[in-house]
Amino acid sequence: MSDQLDPHEIERLRSLKPKDRMQIPRQQMPEQAPDARRANFREVPYGLPVMAAILEANRCLACKKPACVEGCPVGIDIPGFVALIAQGDFEGAVRKVKETNMLPAICGRVCPQEAQCEALCVVGKKGDPVAIGRLERFVADWEREHGLVEPPPIGAPTGKSVGVVGSGPAGLTAAIDLRRLGHNVTIYEALHAPGGVLMYGIPEFRLPKSIVNAEVEVVQRMGVQIEYNYVIGQIETVDELLERHDAVFLGTGAGLPWFMNLPGENLNGVYSANEYLTRCNLMRAYEFPCCDTPIAVSERVAVIGGGNVAMDVARTAARLGAKEVYLIYRRSEAEMPARIEEIHHAKEEGIIFKLLHNPVRYIGDESGRVCQVECIRMELGEPDASGRRRPVPVEGSQFTIDVDTVVVAIGNGPNPLVPKTTAGLEVDARHGTVKTNLETMRTSKRSVFAGGDIAVGAATVILAMGHGRKAARSIDHFLRTGVWDVEKIE
Secondary structure, X not given: OOOOOOHHXXXXXXXXXXXXXXXXXXXXXXXXXXXXXXXXXXXXXOOOOHHHHHHHHOOOOOOOOOXXXXXXXXXXXXXXXXXXXXOOOHHHHHHHHOOOOOOXXXXXXXXXXXXXXXXXXXXXXXXXXXXXXHHHHHHHHHHHHOOOOOOOOOXXXXXXXXXXXXXXXXXXXXXXXXXXXXXXXXXXXXXXXXXOHHHHOOOOOOOOHHHHHHHHHXXXXXXXXXXXXXXXXXXXXXXXXXXXXXXXXEOOOOOEEOOOOOOOOOOXXXXXXXXXXXXXXXXXHHHOOOOOXXXXXXXXXXXXXXXXXXXXXHHHHHHOOOOEEEEEEOOOHHXXXXXXXXXXXXXXXXXXXXXXEEEEEEEEOOOOEEEEEEEEEEEEEEEOOOOOEEEEEOOOOOEEEEOOEEEEOOOEEOOOHHHHOOOOOOEOOOOOOEOOEOOOOEOOOOOEEEOOHHHHOOOOHHHHHHHHHHHHHHHHHHHHHOOOOOOOOO
16 A cells, blocks of 8 residues: 555545445554564554555545544544545644544554444444544654644643643643643653653553653643652652642552462562563563663463453563463453454464463462462353453362463552542542542542542543543633532533
């Protein structure tokens, strides 16, 4: 497919009738071959070529009532930006996206469009939906590669100041919108680099860190200050932040790993997914010794879990040289919460799926290092509260797998540091999340707002961004009116 504009082809495509557009197949992104990419950390998909993007955009039927927009947590004008791509106006398309989403290069890569905007696409009712995520990535990459990235205009100064705790997707989005509204913003980041889970949690081959840095640079060009290595709850409390800020937004994410409390979890070689991925992504252990952080060389790795994080860990382990990587999941593939694309890529890269299996203990050698994982086979029973069929152990079906590394990737909860050091901030006792009005992102403590994983538990990047947008509107209303007890901000 050509990487150059073809005006005649654009004109022909624009003249097609809806029934003819429905016959255009969904355009695939070229990508690295599995054998090649298993040996490197470079991004797997290359992105759509120019004319492939235009062809894909012409699959859109420009619905009068676009359901796809309802599926987008930040409300992007999807038909609007897709129509501009179809016309070859890429600059106009990216400007349209950025009316509501200032991080499109990130969202186009990691958001679960198949469960959100694309799930509601009318074209998808009779075939494959329009590849909205790939088109979003395309225009964002085009803008950056052509040197056309510009920060949005800043609103008239209000003299008000907001402290944002955390520079992940929720914090970055809130900071951008607050600057657009004219408020001064300072982000307090606990780590030495910006991006939160975008930087420490998502591997280079899925989200290059240069992309995250480029998006953060725009935020800084807007005048947002970022303080690094600044752990709120230790260096300062939220109450101390409120002494110099008019409001505070908590976007600290879900950095507290969960374990299963199995025998042997304290053996050497048993990691949380957070530690494993942080070492590889943020600390760039895969470049050792060029980077200072080492990581143990593994031959046989067991990854526990079936979500995107588990896929990220498994695919990372393969790239770090493991000969065998087992992904152990207690349900079947149909119940896996991971994206279909991530499952597909993992299979292509040789990850061994041990479905309907669950670990029951980890066995160590004489030196105290894990050497085996004992599993039990499972079968699916009646649906549980999640709507998925409940896994039930098969009595007497235990067996062992030889491993030298185990990574537990069954989920995360909010770090309790900020709630524990903030008087008057109510927390859900069971989940550890900060109690938050999800319409206004207001917490129980006056002048303090929250969003993203700290408010709802581990979720998606785009949901966190949607919370950041809501919070910015709500904070703006509070700072301009002084009214705290409102139930919804239009």
